[in-house]
Amino acid sequence: MNEIPLLHILFVSTALFFIGMYGFFTRRNIITMLMSIELILNSVNINFVAFNKYLYPDKLDGLFFAIFIIAIAAAEAAVAIAIIINLYRSHSSIDVEDADELKF
Amino acid sequence: MNEIFTLMKHELSLTLILFILLFLKLGKETWKAESTLGFISLLLLLNFLFGFVMNGTGSLFGDMFHTNATIAFEKNILNFGAFIIxxxxxxxxxxxxxLPEFYMLMVSTLIGMFFMISSGNLLMFYLGLELSTIPLAALSNFDLLKRQSSEAAMKMILSSAFSSGILLFGISMMYGTTGTVSFSELPQHLDGSALQVFAFILLFTGFAFKMSVVPFHFWTADVYEGSPASVTSYLSVISKGAVIFVFVTVLYTVFKPMAEMWYHVLFLASVLTMVIGNLFAIRQNNLKRFLAFSSIAQVGFILIGISGSSQTGMASVIYFILIYVFSNLGAFGVVALVSALTGKENVNDYKGFYKTNPLLSWVLTISLFSLAGIPPTAGFFGKLFLLTAGAGKGNYLLITIAALNMIVSLYYYLRIVKAMFMDANEQPIEKLIIPFLPKIALFICVAGMIALGFVSDLYNYIYSLSFGM
Known part of the structure; x- marks a missing residue:
């Protein structure tokens, strides 16, 4: 069976990383920004698993790292959504442009 | 089994406090708020004192967690700061x-920082970092009904999640090129290839976000202004200090083979941090925002000490953070007290403050002098050692820029002092009654700021704990 070369997988993960970054900088809805961050974290997961499988198949460091990242991302999303709900209560909006009291 | 108890005792005692707080919250609420607060402060004091006895050296869990006298000392500094706060x-x-939730979140971030300082592996480091930042975002939202507080928390969680995403991408590249995430094995595999340099830059970005080094400092001022004053002081002293401790160790041990490369990064970052932090501090009117920019500028000075990459460098950084704990907590203590009792945070509100509250004015003045680095206070010695360490590399351009920045910083620190002592005000802040516990905290801070500079044994002790490259 033909294996997919590592380079192709790295291309996908890097593309995903920059798509996430682009989304984070351009989107104004906080939930969508959070989703962009998840894209970044998933690109990191792909990196870890691919490196582990292709380059260092005898150790499991990369796989464990990916599992921990998934767990932490869930925790981070939980706290972030709680904060967003609280923001919605006070601002009646989840657009970052509406939260503009603190500047300069 | 015994080994776990001696090596992890800092973390275990904090976990114990966390459980006690949990039971305090779940139990029937018969305690008055005052006695609860006194009880919790007593617990934190005991925890701080316990940090000095039975310190071990060694590593656990396949070198994931390691500790020694230096790490124990750094943890004691953080414990002390948490107690004062x-x-x-x-x-x-x-x-x-x-009330108990505040301390639960605070103690859990402290546990995260301890694991981060003790980490011997990038995975453990990442877990500690997240454990110390996620609850902090919840803490900055602690004034649930204030609009500014929720805005600050939103900015904090988004920027910290984004920065840890970048950090992780760097770690994954590092793993791809070296095949290991362990601190002890990484240096043998670092050869300075282009991908590794890229990975290091991403890792540095992650650190820089948490330390608020300049190109990545935008969240700092907003979060500091919006959060409750006590949370702000926690953010600016404890959380920043913990990341700096790890940063020094990681640079000096793991990235030793790339020393020439990161010296240039630190040079650029420290100049930018000092200049921009100072220039923005000049135009601030909100005291919390002002102290945020002043703390950004202080990080610039700390980076100079780190760039010295010698034993003096590490010793001066630890010593400076110890002094920084006293001076910044002294300043924030007064600001937090005034903000909690009257709700006033602007420089103009502080005009004529000396007429009504001489004690608080003196405390704030001494703290600002110490932050600026004026001789009788400990801040002077801290800055002196930092610049001495930086001068060891022979880059006098950097030291000159730092000295010029110290002069600029005098202007805005003295502006606050002038407002308090000299400016007239029709309606100054009325005379405040300082409760017992904050009064003790302020006295400890002032005593520390004045006495620490003269205890040379302390610096020698820290020097003996440090290591260079």
Missing amino acids: SLQAFSWLKDHKH
Whole structure:
């Protein structure tokens, strides 16, 4: 069976990383920004698993790292959504442009 | 089994406090807020004192967790800062509905920082970092009904999640090129290839976000202004200090083979941090925002000490952070007290402050002098050692820029002092009654700022704990 070369997988993960970054900088809805961050974290997961499988198949460091990242991302999303709900209560909006009291 | 108890005792005692707080919250609420706060402060004091006895050296869990005298000392500094903040939070928290939760979140971030400092592996480091930042975002939202507080928390969680995403991408590249995430094995595999340099830059970005080094400092001022004052002091002293401790160790041990490369990064970052932090501090009117920019500028000076990459460098950084704990907590203690009792945070409100509150004015003045680095206070010695360490590399351009920045910083620190002592005000802040616990905290801070500079044994002790490259 033909294996997919590592380079192709790295291309996908890097593309995903920059798509996430682009989304984070351009989107104004906080939930969508959070989703962009998840894209970044998933690109990191792909990196870890691919490196582990292709380059260092005898150790499991990369796989464990990916599992921990998934767990932490869930925790981070939980706290972030709680904060967003609280923001919605006070601002009646989840657009970052509406939260503009603190500047300069 | 015994080994776990001696090596992890800092973390275990904090976990114990966390459980006690949990039971305190779940039990029937018969305690008054004042006595609860006193009890928790007592627990944190005991925890701080316990940090000095039975310190071991060694590593656990396949070198994931390691500790030694240096790490124990750094943890003691953080423990001490947490204790002072718990004393200072008294006037703000005594009417707050969710009192134990504040301490639960604070103690869990402290546990995260301890694991981060003790980590011997990038995975452990990442877990500690997240454990210390996620609850902090919840903490900055602690004034649930204030609009600014929720805005600050939103900015904090988004920027910290984004920065940890970048950090992780760097770690994954590092793993791809070296095949290991362990601190002890990484240096043998680092050869300075282009991908590794890229990975290092991403890792540095992650650190820089948490330390608020300049190109990545935008969240700092907003979060500091919006959060409750006690949380702001926690953010600016404890959380920043913990990341700096790890940063020094990681640079000096793991990235030793790339020393020439990161010296240039630190040079650029420290110049930018000092200049921009100072220039923005000049135009601030909100005291919390002002102290945020002043703390950004201080990080620039710390980076100079780190760039010295010698034993003096590490010793001066630890020593400076110890002094920084006293001076910044002294300043924030006064600001937090005034903000909790009157709600006033602007420089103009502080005009004529000396007429009504001479004691608080003196404390704030001494703290600002110490932050600026004026001789009788300890801040002078801290800055002196930092610049000495930086000068060891022979880059006098950097030292000159730092010296010029110290002069600029004098202007805005003295502006606050002038407002308090010289400016007339029709309606100054009325005479405040300082509760017992915050008063102790302020006295400890002042005593520390004045005495620490003269205890040369302390610096020698820290020097003996440090290591160079």
